[in-house]
C-alpha cells in the first residue's frame with residue numbers, strides 16, 4: 001500500500017492539531033468526529049488557563065488551519081480490519097477507506113456528577129458542575145444560577161481520588177479550573193464570598209501558583225482544607241454543605257447560594273470498544289495503555305496505531321497539543337519505515 | 340528557690356523519630372486500610388456524634404500515628420471512641436474505601452486487651 005492516508009479518530013484539540021501537522025509532513029489525514037462539531041470539550045469552555053485565552057477563538061483558528069482536510073462529522077468507525085501493511089476501515093456514513101496508520105484522539109468523558117448522590121446534582125436546584133459553569137460563562141443561560149449570590153462553594157475532587165466513585169486517580173486540571181472559576185465568579189459577583197473545599201491543592205503547571213496567590217490576595221477566595229461529605233437543601237432552595245475543616249479540626253457548615261462541583265476526567269466511554277477494534281490495550285486507570293508512560297506515550301503496543309491527547313490520561317490543552325505534534329512525527333517516521 | 344510564677348513546660352513538639360508506634364502497628368495488622376487515610380475529614384464531617392463529643396476518626400488515626408494517644412494516656416482517643424455509636428456513616432463516605440467502622444472496633448479490642 002503506498003497510501004499516505006492517516007485516519008484520525010476524534011476531532012478535539014488533539015485530533016485537529018495532529019491533522020494539521022500530518023498534512024504539513026506530507027500525509028493525508030482524515031478526521032472522523034462523532035459529534036456535530038470540531039474542538040471536543042474545549043469548544044465548550046470559555047477562557048483557558050493559564051493565559052485566559054478565549055477557547056472559541058482557539059478552536060476557530062485551529063479549524064481554519066484544517067481547510068481542505070477531509071472531516072466527517074457525526075461519524076464513527078463501524079469496522080476496521082488489519083491488512084498486511086495498513087487498515088481497511090468502514091465508517092458509519094458508508095464511506096470506506098484504506099489507511100496506513102490510525103491515530104486515536106478520542107479524548108475523555110466528564111464524570112457524571114449525579115453519581116455522587118450525596119452532592120445532589122440533578123436533584124437540588126443550586127448545584128452545577130465546572131462544565132455547566134463554563135457553558136454559563138459563554139451563554140449566560142442557566143436557571144440554576146440566581147442573579148444575587150452571597151456565598152458560592154466549589155467542591156474539588158468530584159469523582160476523582162474516590163474509590164467509592166470507582167476512580168482513584170487525580171484528574172489534574174480541576175484544582176486549577178476551580179481557582180480560575182473562583183476568580184471569574186468573584187469578578188462577576190464582587191460582594192459574594194467564595195469557598196473552595198479541597199483535599200490537596202494540585203496546581204502544578206506554569207503560572208498556576210500565580211492564580212492561587214491572586215485568588216487569595218486580590219480576590220479574597222477562602223480555601224478550606226476538607227472534603228465535603230454531604231449536601232442538603234434548605235427550605236429556601238439554598239444548599240447546606242457539611243465538611244471538616246481539617247486544619248482547625250472542626251466540623252463546618254456552609255449555606256451556599258450556588259455549589260459548583262469539580263467533576264473529574266475519566267476515560268471516554270468508547271475507549272474499550274476502540275481498543276478492542278484495533279486490539280490495543282486499556283490501562284488499569286481505564287485510559288488507553290501506551291507502550292510506556294515516559295518515552296512512548298504516543299505509541300500503542302500495535303504497529304500503526306498511535307494515541308494523542310486525553311485518551312491516554314488527563315491532560316491540559318498545551319500538553320494535548322504537544323502530544324498531537326509528537327504523534328504526527330511518530331506517524332511520519334513510521335510511514336517512512338523509521339522507528 | 341525563688342518562685343517566678345512560671346515553670347518550664349514540656350515542649351509540645353512531636354519528636355517523629357521517637358514516636359512509639361506500638362498501638363498503631365497493632366491496628367495496622369487488624370485493619371490495614373488505616374495506612375491509606377489521606378486526612379480528608381469526610382468521616383468527621385459526617386459523624387453524628389462528632390459535634391457533641393469531638394469524635395473524629397481522622398483525629399484518632401492521626402493521634403495514633405503521632406503518639407499523642409500514648410503521651411496523654413490515651414485519654415483523648417478513648418474518650419472519642421466511647422462516643423461512637425458504630426453507625427457506620429463514616430465508612431460510607433470515606434473516599435479511600437477504609438472500613439472505618441471495623442477500624443474503630445479493632446482499636447476498641449486493642450484497648451480491651453491492654454486493660
Ligand SMILES: Cc1cc2nc3c(=O)[nH]c(=O)nc-3n(C[C@H](O)[C@H](O)[C@H](O)COP(=O)(O)OP(=O)(O)OC[C@H]3O[C@@H](n4cnc5c(N)ncnc54)[C@H](O)[C@@H]3O)c2cc1C
Pocket residue numbers: 009010011012013014015032033034035037038039040041042045047048049050075076077105106107108109110130131134173177263264265268270274308309310311315316317318320
Ligand atoms: C471543566 C474543564 C475545564 C478545562 N479547562 C482547561 C483550560 O482552561 N486550560 C487547559 O489547558 N485545559 C483545560 N481543560 C482540559 C482540556 O479540556 C483537555 O486538555 C482537552 O479537552 C483534551 O483534548 P482531546 O482532544 O484529547 O480530547 P476531547 O476534548 O475530549 O476531544 C475528543 C474528541 O473525540 C471525539 N470522539 C470521542 N470518541 C469518538 C469516537 N468513537 N469516534 C469519533 N470521535 C470520537 C469527541 O466527540 C471529541 O470531539 C479543562 C478540562 C475540564 C474538564
Ligand code: SF4
Pocket residue numbers: 156157158160161169170171172173174175176200201202262264
Ligand atoms: S486536580 Fe485537584 S480537584 Fe482535581 S482531582 Fe486532583 S486534587 Fe482533586
Ligand code: SF4
Pocket residue numbers: 382385386387388389394395396422423424425426427428429430439440443
Ligand atoms: S461509626 Fe462512629 S465515628 Fe463513624 S460516623 Fe458513626 S458515630 Fe461517627
Ligand code: SF4
Pocket residue numbers: 375376377378379380381382383396397432433434435436437439
Ligand atoms: S474519610 Fe477516610 S481518608 Fe478521609 S479522613 Fe476519614 S478515614 Fe481518612
